[in-house]
Amino acid sequence: MPTKLDLSAGDVMPLTQSEFEQIRQLAYKTFGLDLKQGKEELVSARLRRLARAGGHRSFQDYYRSIVADRTGESLLAMIDALATNHTAFLREPDHFEFLRAQVLPLLTARDGIDLWSAACSTGEEVWTLAMVLNEALAGRRVRIAASDISNKALAFAQAARYPRERCQGIPPQWLSRYFTPAPPPSTDYVVVPALRAQATFRRINLLESCSWARPFPVIFCRNVMIYFDRDTQQKVVARLAEHLEPGGYLFVGHAESLTRVEHKLEYIRPAVYRKPGSEGRWNKSW
Ligand SMILES: C[S@@+](CC[C@H](N)C(=O)[O-])C[C@H]1O[C@@H](n2cnc3c(N)ncnc32)[C@H](O)[C@@H]1O
Incomplete structure (x- = not known):
């Protein structure tokens, strides 16, 4: 019999088809991830370290430990x-250009704008939106609600500190206006406090309902539905639409056309949809 010491030093046995199936179902049920057949190697590579760190010899043991963990921490680590x-x-820069040129001019009667970046990952989308809005709406109130299922991604987004290589696509004048260099020898850039104060972060699983004080005129939910099957996409789009004002815009990733999904939104242009029913009231403050 292997001892505990042997286990932590040893490796986890290869992922079997039935273990893959258990993990696949758990990932689907808890956060919508549609792991297709053929993703066994990816699952094994991504979860092996966690299984080993927990002292498990097999993915079966690892799976059981997740299900038995009442704190939910192991599940969160698996999701991460x-x-x-x-x-x-x-x-996907044309989204920001469309927002600036076509959507923001419709909101000039408002004191400011609130939008939601759903599935914001490590925050690059949030700070891009903040920069675009501050450039376009100088002096007006900007509030960005940012959410993701991953606490790890949210912590990174909130720290708002990025390695230089990740900042290469940012126009130089925005980089100097909205970031400060971290103290040397680091070459990272940190988002300025004024921008950081405009974003609030919240853990939200798009499969679950959530509440907001008021609907949003704009929601970005990009490059997450690509990992969901049609059924889940349909539920998520319906839920996002509930949180849009009539006349409000939903931006999805360019690889996530909603053509196979039933929904009540109008198609505006690739990866941009609009909730009908504003009846000319859209440019009023709420
Ligand atoms: C590829 S990133 C997209 C980031 C950003 N929106 C973009 O387009 O660059 C996908 C994000 O979706 C998050 N995610 C996956 N499933 C989710 C769910 N059920 N609810 C909320 N977020 C989820 C992941 O944690 C990840 O940060």
Whole structure:
């Protein structure tokens, strides 16, 4: 029999098909991730370290420990390991241009703007939105509600500190206006406090209902639904639409066309949808 010492020093046995199936179902049920057949290697590579760190010899033991963990911490760690956090400043730039040129001019009667970045990952989308809004609405109130399922990603987003390489796409004048260099020898950049004060972060699982004080004129929910199946996408879009004002805009990722999904939004242009029913009231303050 292997001892506890052997276990922590030893490796986890290869992932079997039935273990993959258990993990697949757990990921689907808890956060909507649609792990297709063929993703076994990815699952094994991403979860092996967690299984080993917990002293488990098999993925079966690891799975049981997640299910038995009443704190939910092990599940969160599994979600963190399986979720793809890839993002970038000014990702899919035509969205920001459309927001600036077509949407913000419709909101001039308001004192400011509140928008929601759902599934914001490590924050690049949040700070891009903040920069675009501050440039366009100088002096007006900007509030960004930012959410993700991953506490780790949210902590990173909130720290608002990025390695130089990740800031390369930011126009130099924005970099100097909205970031300060971290103290040397670090070459990181940190978002300025004035911008950070405009964002609030909250853990939200898009599969679960959540409440906001008021609906948003704009919601960004990009590059997360691509990991969901059609059924889940449909539920998530319906839920996001509930949190949009009539006339409000939903931005999804360019790879996430909603053509296969039933919804009540109007198609405006690729990856941009609008909730009908504003009846000319949209440019009023709420
Ligand atoms: C690829 S990133 C997208 C980041 C950003 N929106 C963008 O387009 O660059 C996907 C994010 O979705 C989050 N996510 C995955 N499933 C989720 C769920 N059920 N609810 C909320 N966020 C989720 C992940 O934690 C990850 O940070």
